[in-house]
Amino acid sequence: MQIAEALKAYRAQNKSAWEASGAWKNRTLADEVLRRAEASPDRSVYSFDDGDELSYGALMQEALALAAAFQQMGLAKGDVVSFQLPNWREVASLDVACAYLGLVLCPIIPIYRAKEVQFILRASRAKLHLAADAYRGFDYRTMLDGMISQLPELKAVVYVRPEQPCANTFGNMIDQGKGRAPVRPAVDASAFKLILYTSGTTGVPKGVLHDHNSIRCILDTSIRHWNLGPDDVMLMPSPVTHITGIGSGVELPVCCGGKTAFMEKWNAEAAVAYIKRVGATVSVAATPFLVELVDAAKRLGEGLPSMRLFACGGAAVPPEVIRSVSETLSRCRAFRVYGSTETPMITQGFVGAGDLELAANSDGQIVGFEVKVVDDKGLQVAAGQEGEILARGPGMLLGYMDQAHNTDAFDPSGYFRTGDLGRLVPDSGIVITGRKKDLIIRGGENISAKEIEDVLHRHPAVREVSVVAMPHARLGEGVCAYVIPADADHPPTLEALLAVCADARVAKQKWPERIEIVSSFPRTATGKIQKNELRKMIYQKLASDAPGQEQ
Numbered sequence: 001m002q003i004a005e006a007l008k009a010y011r012a013q014n015k016s017a018w019e020a021s022g023a024w025k026n027r028t029l030a031d032e033v034l035r036r037a038e039a040s041p042d043r044s045v046y047s048f049d050d051g052d053e054l055s056y057g058a059l060m061q062e063a064l065a066l067a068a069a070f071q072q073m074g075l076a077k078g079d080v081v082s083f084q085l086p087n088w089r090e091v092a093s094l095d096v097a098c099a100y101l102g103l104v105l106c107p108i109i110p111i112y113r114a115k116e117v118q119f120i121l122r123a124s125r126a127k128l129h130l131a132a133d134a135y136r137g138f139d140y141r142t143m144l145d146g147m148i149s150q151l152p153e154l155k156a157v158v159y160v161r162p163e164q165p166c167a168n169t170f171g172n173m174i175d176q177g178k179g180r181a182p183v184r185p186a187v188d189a190s191a192f193k194l195i196l197y198t199s200g201t202t203g204v205p206k207g208v209l210h211d212h213n214s215i216r217c218i219l220d221t222s223i224r225h226w227n228l229g230p231d232d233v234m235l236m237p238s239p240v241t242h243i244t245g246i247g248s249g250v251e252l253p254v255c256c257g258g259k260t261a262f263m264e265k266w267n268a269e270a271a272v273a274y275i276k277r278v279g280a281t282v283s284v285a286a287t288p289f290l291v292e293l294v295d296a297a298k299r300l301g302e303g304l305p306s307m308r309l310f311a312c313g314g315a316a317v318p319p320e321v322i323r324s325v326s327e328t329l330s331r332c333r334a335f336r337v338y339g340s341t342e343t344p345m346i347t348q349g350f351v352g353a354g355d356l357e358l359a360a361n362s363d364g365q366i367v368g369f370e371v372k373v374v375d376d377k378g379l380q381v382a383a384g385q386e387g388e389i390l391a392r393g394p395g396m397l398l399g400y401m402d403q404a405h406n407t408d409a410f411d412p413s414g415y416f417r418t419g420d421l422g423r424l425v426p427d428s429g430i431v432i433t434g435r436k437k438d439l440i441i442r443g444g445e446n447i448s449a450k451e452i453e454d455v456l457h458r459h460p461a462v463r464e465v466s467v468v469a470m471p472h473a474r475l476g477e478g479v480c481a482y483v484i485p486a487d488a489d490h491p492p493t494l495e496a497l498l499a500v501c502a503d504a505r506v507a508k509q510k511w512p513e514r515i516e517i518v519s520s521f522p523r524t525a526t527g528k529i530q531k532n533e534l535r536k537m538i539y540q541k542l543a544s545d546a547p548g549q550e551q
Contacts, residue, residue, distance in 0.1 A: 001104075001192050001209060004399025004406040010392065010414030023368070023394040024213040025220070026189040030100035032254045033060055045253055046092055047233075047261040047278050049270070054089050063096035065177035067184075070101060072176065073155065075127055077102035077185045080195065082126040084108040084117065084241070086135065087249075087262040090160050090170055091240045094130065095250050099212070102187040106195040106207075107241035109445070110135065114505040116205065118147045120197050123207060123401060125153050130170065133162040141166075189213045195401055196243055198341045199439060203451035207401025208341045215247055216255065217395040218344045221368040222248070223256045225348040226282065226309055230257040233306075235280040237263040237271065237289050242444070243341050248284040268296035272304065279306045284337075286314040286444030288474050291321060294328050303330035310334040311349055314444030314476065319360035326356060335359035338430055342397040342409075343416050346371065346389075347430055362429040363422070369393035370415075373424055378411065383424045386433050390415035438531065440468070443475040447510050449531075452479065455504045456512070461485055461492035466521055466529050470514060470538040480538050481512040484519065491517045514538075 003011070018024040033056060036043070041057030048054075075081070081103050085091055098105045106124045108117060110132075121129060133141040141164070144157050160170040189212040197205040222228070236249035240262075253260045261278040263271060271293055274280070283289070290312045297304055307329055317336045325334035335349030336359070347364025350356075358365075372380050373387040381387040392415045399406045410416055419437030422430050440447040449467040456465045464484040472478035485491035494515050501511045522533040 001401060002399070002403065003209075004403075004410060006406070006410035006412065007396075007399060007414050011398075014394065018213075018217075018394045022220070023217050024189070025216050026213065027216065028099045028187055028189055028193075028212045029251055029254060030063070030096050030187075033063070033096050036254065036257070045259055046089060047259065048087075048089060049261070049263050049274055052089060054092060059093055059096060062093035062174060063100060064182060065174045065180070066093055066097035067100045067182040068177035068180035069173040070097060070103065070128070070177075071182050072180075073128065075101065075103060075155075077187065078104065078192070079127045080104045080106050080124050081128045081130070082106035082108055082121060082124060083130040084110055084112065084140065085130065085132060085160055086110055087236070087240050087245065087264045088160065090130075091246075092250050095246065099187070099193065100184060101182065102185055102191060104192045104195060105246075106197075107246055108197070109239060109241045109507075111509055112507050113138075114143050114147060116197075116507055117143065118150065119205060120207075121147070121151050121154060123205070124195050124197075126151075127153060127155050128158065129154060129156075130158045130160055133159045133164055133166065187212075189216075192398070194243075194246070196246075196341050199446040199448040199451065200405065203448045203454055204402075205448075206405050209398045209401060211398055214395050214397065215251065217368070217393075219247060219252045219255050221395065222252065222284075222311075222345060222348060225367055226311075226351060228252070228256045228258060228282065232256065232258040232282055233278050233280045234258065234260040235263070235271070235275060235278075235283040235307075236260050236285075237266045237283070238285050238444070243344055244284055244444075247344065266292075268292035269300065272296050272300055272302050275304050275307060276302070281306055282309040282311075283307070284311045287312045287317050287321075287476060288443060290317075290325070290334055291474075294321075294325055298328045303328070304332065305330045307332040309349070309351065311337045313337045313339070313363070314441060322360040323356065333359065336363045338363040338420075338432060340418060343369065343391045343393070343418065344395060346391050346393075346418075350427070350429070358427060358429060361431075362425055363432045364430060366428045366430060368395060371424070371430070372415065373422065386421055386423050388436050389418045389420050389422050389430065389432075391418060392416060440477050440479055442472065442477050442479065442509055445509065447479065451506070452481070452501075452510055452512065455501055455506060456481055456483070456497055458504070459492055459497060459500045461487065461490060461496065464521070466531060466534055467512065468531050468534045468538065470535075471542055472513075478514070479510065479512045481515045482521065482534050482538075483515050483517055484521065485517060488519065516541075 037056040037060035046054040193212045194210040195207045200206040238244040338347040339345045348367040350358040369391045421434040422432040452467045463486040466482045469477040470480035522530040
């Protein structure tokens with residue numbers, strides 16, 4: 001793992017200034033948990049919707065036992081530990097133990113299946129993997145058993161809360177480590193901390209690299225901008241395998257002295273009751289969570305007076321949704337935020353008393369990043385004009401795990417090319433207008449169109465296929481496949497294409513929800529498919545469908 005070349009000079013040039021300003025704290029999560037465990041060991045830092053609570057003292061004890069067990073296994077600073085788990089308490093002690101030893105954590109989204117999991121485990125060079133053996137009807141152990149022989153760098157798989165007996169369990173590791181003092185190495189806060197895999201336009205997932213300083217920088221920016229403190233409780237329905245869940249869920253409360261209330265499974269009415277029980281004050285989640293929470297609160301006649309802020313993103317948010325929050329929830333300001341795994345939270349929300357319309361009509365206020373908008377030649381455009389958004393700052397990624405992915409990701413000055421189109425508006429605001437990258441964002445998760453196209457091309461009835469985003473009432477975007485059949489009289493059915501996806505063992509959220517059979521694609525003069533035209537076509541078709549038709 002190396003820092004991308006384009007970022008080395010930028011980081012070296014700004015390192016002293018970032019340290020002097022406090023943007024880089026040069027402290028790890030383990031440093032902060034140790035400090036708080038010594039000062040307030042009985043203070044709860046996490047609540048869980050099954051009624052469980054985790055205090056700083058218990059968190060630190062569990063993390064130290066886990067760290068001792070890791071060292072017994074031979075894990076050393078810089079080794080990669082991956083996990084594929086829901087929002088369980090074990091993730092918190094795993095995160096702290098890895099920070100304590102200087103191990104690199106690699107979260108894997110639970111809905112990923114064999115194709116994605118095997119790629120990530122191999123590409124990250126994970127030495128240890130933690131997973132449920134079965135969860136929500138899926139057999140993870142059988143999946144992993146089928147790939148372990150092809151992963152020579154993987155030393156062991158440890159199962160968390162196993163339903164079937166096995167030797168390597170999380171509980172056994174804690175028992176083995178209890179009473180043993182792990183030898184703590186010196187851990188540089190500028191060393192790699194996280195590898196987060198996100199879909200790429202090439203169809204190959206990209207491993208995004210962050211260090212301790214970059215993640216802490218983003219969290220501190222939110223803490224300052226939202227005025228978070230010890231009395232705040234973060235409602236966290238987002239998965240801990242996503243940068244939002246691991247950052248704003250697991251680590252932010254430690255940084256501000258507050259608390260996180262995790263939800264293992266989203267249910268809007270349950271969220272209303274949970275917010276009331278724990279006194280949740282803030283939340284960061286994808287747009288569908290906000291929409292459904294407000295609908296449930298309205299249905300139940302609940303104003304949820306403890307809630308004061310709700311940051312959302314990952315899908316388009318109509319202005320009326322933002323306005324409706326203040327009409328339904330008695331003191332809550334909702335706002336859009338904009339960012340990515342590579343550049344988290346480029347914008348924070350407009351949270352001022354008179355900023356409701358700014359919050360409703362923009363994708364947030366730039367805080368902590370330098371942003372420029374450029375044309376296709378890389379030249380900056382005037383304020384208010386559309387172009388690609390480029391961003392850089394102390395909270396950005398260090399590069400990609402695969403150095404080949406860094407080639408076109410940054411400009412010579414170290415700005416990250418987001419692939420999003422937008423324009424700058426007054427008060428340091430951004431409005432996102434479109435997407436340059438060939439990605440579909442479904443419920444806040446990136447999906448590579450090319451990856452799906454490569455799978456669908458395996459069906460003999462498909463001569464050519466182009467996958468694009470289509471509107472989805474709940475998740476923002478869904479997956480639509482335009483297909484030119486090999487035989488016009490015998491086009492493939494949606495069911496046949498879904499069977500190909502199942503055979504390829506790709507995650508279900510990537511499967512197309514609709515196919516459109518066509519005889520040709522709109523193309524440029526050079527023969528490139530004009531996906532923007534296909535997107536317009538499906539948007540127009542769905543808009544003209546009879547009311548109530550399922551999408």
